[in-house]
Amino acid sequence: MKNILFAFTLHAALMTCLCPVFAQTAEQNTYARYMKTGSEQMKTGDYQAARASFEQALRYNDSAFDVHLGLGVAYFNLQDDKYAERELSKAAEINPKTAAAYQYLGELYYRKDDLETAAMYWEKAVALNPSATDIRARLDRIRREHKTEMNFNRDVSSHFLVKFEGREQIEAGRIISRILEDAYGELGRALSYYPDKEIQVILYSGQQFQEVTDAPGWSGGIYDGKIRIPIGGIEQETPGLRKLLYHEYTHAVVRAIAPRCPTWLNEGLAST
Ligand SMILES: [Zn+2]
Numbered sequence: 506m507k508n509i510l511f512a513f514t515l516h517a518a519l520m521t522c523l524c525p526v527f528a529q530t531a532e533q534n535t536y537a538r539y540m541k542t543g544s545e546q547m548k549t550g551d552y553q554a555a556r557a558s559f560e561q562a563l564r565y566n567d568s569a570f571d572v573h574l575g576l577g578v579a580y581f582n583l584q585d586d587k588y589a590e591r592e593l594s595k596a597a598e599i600n601p602k603t604a605a606a607y608q609y610l611g612e613l614y615y616r617k618d619d620l621e622t623a624a625m626y627w628e629k630a631v632a633l634n635p636s637a638t639d640i641r642a643r644l645d646r647i648r649r650e651h652k653t654e655m656n657f658n659r660d661v662s663s664h665f666l667v668k669f670e671g672r673e674q675i676e677a678g679r680i681i682s683r684i685l686e687d688a689y690g691e692l693g694r695a696l697s698y699y700p701d702k703e704i705q706v707i708l709y710s711g712q713q714f715q716e717v718t719d720a721p722g723w724s725g726g727i728y729d730g731k732i733r734i735p736i737g738g739i740e741q742e743t744p745g746l747r748k749l750l751y752h753e754y755t756h757a758v759v760r761a762i763a764p765r766c767p768t769w770l771n772e773g774l775a776s777t
Contacts, residue, residue, distance in 0.1 A: 536565035543575050550765040552582040570600040581609055582764055584702060589613055604634035618705060620651040650717050664689050669708040677739040684747050688754040700761045705731040725749045728756035
């Protein structure tokens with residue numbers, strides 16, 4: 506009898522005293538559930554849905570590193586740079602000792618072509634996580650890229666920013682802008698899709714191209730978020746040049762439409 510009474514009292518005590526804790530736990534559970542759903546949606550590449558889940562999670566806990574990081578990465582993948590930066594900076598502020606937020610902030614600035622700020626964030630990421638050899642390699646590459654492109658000229662057309670070295674390449678820059686604008690119109694009509702972000706195109710000498718990209722010598726060009734082309738004195742448009750630029754531009758479009766499209770499929774689509 507004594508035991509039953511004790512159990513009852515304890516139960517009553519738990520009911521009264523621990524209610525706020527139970528409520529908190531329910532909120533924590535909801536938070537965890539949205540976070541889990543968001544992470545799964547990220548894995549499948551459904552960034553819109555992931556963003557919505559992380560925004561829901563944020564309503565239950567807005568002081569956690571994870572939720573701001575998740576939301577920041579979702580915005581990053583949706584190419585919404587302003588909100589990506591806000592969320593990633595918030596994550597870095599909450600937990601300045603974790604490399605992930607700095608890694609993505611670096612990516613963000615790299616995409617904006619602010620190589621110095623990108624390098625600054627990646628240096629932080631590498632300092633916090635010395636085993637991140639991939640970021641170290643990108644940092645190394647960004648330094649080579651920055652050094653190579655320091656004195657490059659720019660030709661801005663409606664949808665492309667073309668960078669090249671030396672005044673003697675001005676005409677080559679114009680030819681390339683013009684062909685890419687054609688590609689923009691033609692592919693746009695065919696796919697009913699027009700990228701709204703400016704696409705960067707960098708023209709290198711053969712040697713610079715190899716130094717910056719590590720691509721094999723026979724490679725005609727690459728797309729790695731920017732179109733990079735080795736040019737040796739382009740003086741006029743040729744069918745080969747047109748084909749190459751359409752090919753690389755198709756990569757840019759496929760990446761914009763389906764950020765997680767596997768390389769082999771992207772290559773197949775660009776070659777059609
Ligand atoms: Zn290709």
